[in-house]
Amino acid sequence: MFANYLIGLREGLEAALVVSILIAYVVRTDRRELLPRIWAGVALAVGVSLLFGAALTFGPRGLTFEAQEMIGGTLSILSVGLVTWMIFWMAGAARGMGAQLRGKVDEAAGKARWSLALVAMLAVGREGLETALFLWAATKATTSDGGSTWAPLVGAGLGLATAVLLGWLFYRGALRINLTAFFTWTGAFLIIVAGGVLSYGVHDLQEAGVLPGLNNLLFDVSDVIDPGTWYATLLKGIFNFSPATTVLEAVAWVAYVVPTMLVYLNRVRRPAPAPTAPVPSAVAGPPAS
Template identity: 35%
Template sequence: MLVPFLIMLREGIEAALIVGIIASYLQRTGRSHWMPAVWIGVMLAAALSLFVGAGLQLASAEFPQRQQELFEAIVGLAATAILTSMVFWMRKAARSIKTELHDSLENALSASRNQVYALIGMVFLAVAREGLETVFFLLAIFQQSAGPGAPLGALLGLVIAIAVGYGLYTGGVRLNLGKFFRFTGLFILFVAAGLFTNSIKALHEAGLWNALQQVVFDWSHVLPADGPVGTVLAGMFGYQDTPTVSTLGAYLLFLAVTLPLFFRTPAPPQRPAVTTPASLERPS
């Protein structure tokens, strides 16, 4: 429940910040009458994300067991790639995201004859990116988590993200966004490592990867993966009580590559906590 909650919270706040930057810019430039087009773009992006997520989930339910394992592996690898690229992209692009959104808005409102459709399209693309990222994350996690905990955690994260986003926009919530996204980015790298490991395991179960299957150690009697603690660790970080050379090696290799890059990638200077619509910015 914790992983889908944090991922939905993070992605929801990202989307809320994008909408907040757009809304505050329209407000400051005397274009608040364009806000209905913004909300249309947001709703279309949300509808697309729900449609894609439901379609992939329904399609996977019809697959035979071996094809389901392959589908799980593909979704997990895609989620791993998107999660990792998102973390590093945010640390590099945070300085320019606000300017880029402002420039896109100006192009949509001044360089196009169909201003309404241009604005809807611009907002749709910006928000749909966050929504589709979230779909792949949650789909990969839902496939590895039984019961209602994961969907409830995602729903709770979305509700809180909407509340926090509104509070940031109105100035009622003070939050050090730089630290929030930095700590969640580090956490997501460990989540991505677990998804990567489970994807390698799914490839083996689908019959496509059979190398390095020797068991490294057996902790099934000490910390079983289906026990209370093991279930939490498996859901959060892809813990396995009998890892193979392949899966454990994949986990360690992923972290050995990504963690040094994460700490070496320069982050933007610290900004004050967001208190007004005009100060809404997307941090690293």
Template identity: 30%
Template sequence: MFGTGIIVFRETLEAAMIIGILAAATVGIAGRSRMLLGGIAAGVAGAIVVALLTGRIAEMAGGTGQDLMNASILGFAVLMLAWHNIWMSRHGAALAQEARRVGHAVRGGEKTLLTLFVVIALAVLREGSETVLFVYGSMAGSETSALQVLTSGSLGLGAGALAGFLLYAGFLRIPLRWFFAATSGLILLLAAAMASQMARFLVQSDVLPDFGNPLWDTTGLLSNTSPAGVLLHALMGYDATPSGLQVVFYVTTLIVILFAMWMLRYRKDTISRF
């Protein structure tokens, strides 16, 4: 439940950033509000189509192939989360700069208002589609109810939209990088948690060996069903009785994503010195 809220918050904030920048850069232009709202509506409609298609595919995978389907969804979600964190570690600032450039180009007459519509529609579609995939991944094999997902997602959506509005309205003086640093850390843990869940499904399907099941048992200290255990499972994938393969997938995912993020930042800093 908490993971869903975090993911929705992060994706909503990114879309709100782009919308806010473009809105601020095109104040006073006739027809600008219509294009902004139209772009948002088109992006949301596209994300709904993606959600419907994803749901249809998941329904088709019922029966014996459900574990493998869950593992596939989780694996793809892990890849997307990894790409998301790695890409944003280097290109987050560039994304905001590009939005400003487009807004100024529209204001200066170099680009038409249709560009505003297209850029916002694509931004909302991209973030909405990623949200759908990540939420399906976080729900795969879990006991989270649809109501819990809807509640958590709604809270994340509202918080992300409000934070984006307040940041660009000037009410919040908190550097944007702090938001992204905090959520990047949480998303990193969510990616590792999803990788661990994927390993569990692969073991259940007899695709891979378990390498010891359970590798340890901390139920006496903190059970999976306790309030703290449920919270830690949602935030960082805690499991009181993990298999050895789950631990391998979890740790490997953390190391690979962190190393890739470090390498990109190191290369960026090296290039900037010349």
């Protein structure tokens, strides 16, 4: 539940900040007539994201077990790729988000009527589609062994609600968020979560017969960590930990988490480039005597 809360909070906060920056800039530049276009774009993005989530949830139900597992595993791996891209993108883009969006507002305001709606839709829709796919994959992994289906959704909903509140406070000026620190820490945690989703995706493909080694277990600690206990549910919900893990699942987890985390930490620790010193004029006055 906490992992889904964090996904909803992080992705929702990114979208909420985008909307708050757009609205604040339009209001401050006395162009309130553009606000309906922004909200229309936001509404369209939310609608598309919900339809995408519904298609993921109900689409595969009429298929065979092997087909469902193959689709689930493929989409899980795809969601890991998308969330990894998002983590690295936000690590470098948080500081310049406001200036970039304000430039898009100025450009869109002078074009066609619905250009600004398109800016808002694309900015929010990207986060919405990524959230729907990653939440679906994480929820499917969490509930695969009979866990509650509503707890992950409640966690994600609470995260989105918190993000909306933080976005409103950000717009009102009551909260100053250190975006760099926020996205750095949550990015590192989401790499761990994504590693678990990847491992579960590999397990799905093993059950579908696409990948071998379903019965080749690296360890089985089910007698120590009972899957029905609260701490097993917690480990499953946050890290997608399975008491019975195959060799291929473990290899996939390590091969993803270790290098990704090292590259990510190296990137966020890298100092910002120093401003370039002004180049001296090539034409100088006569030397002082």
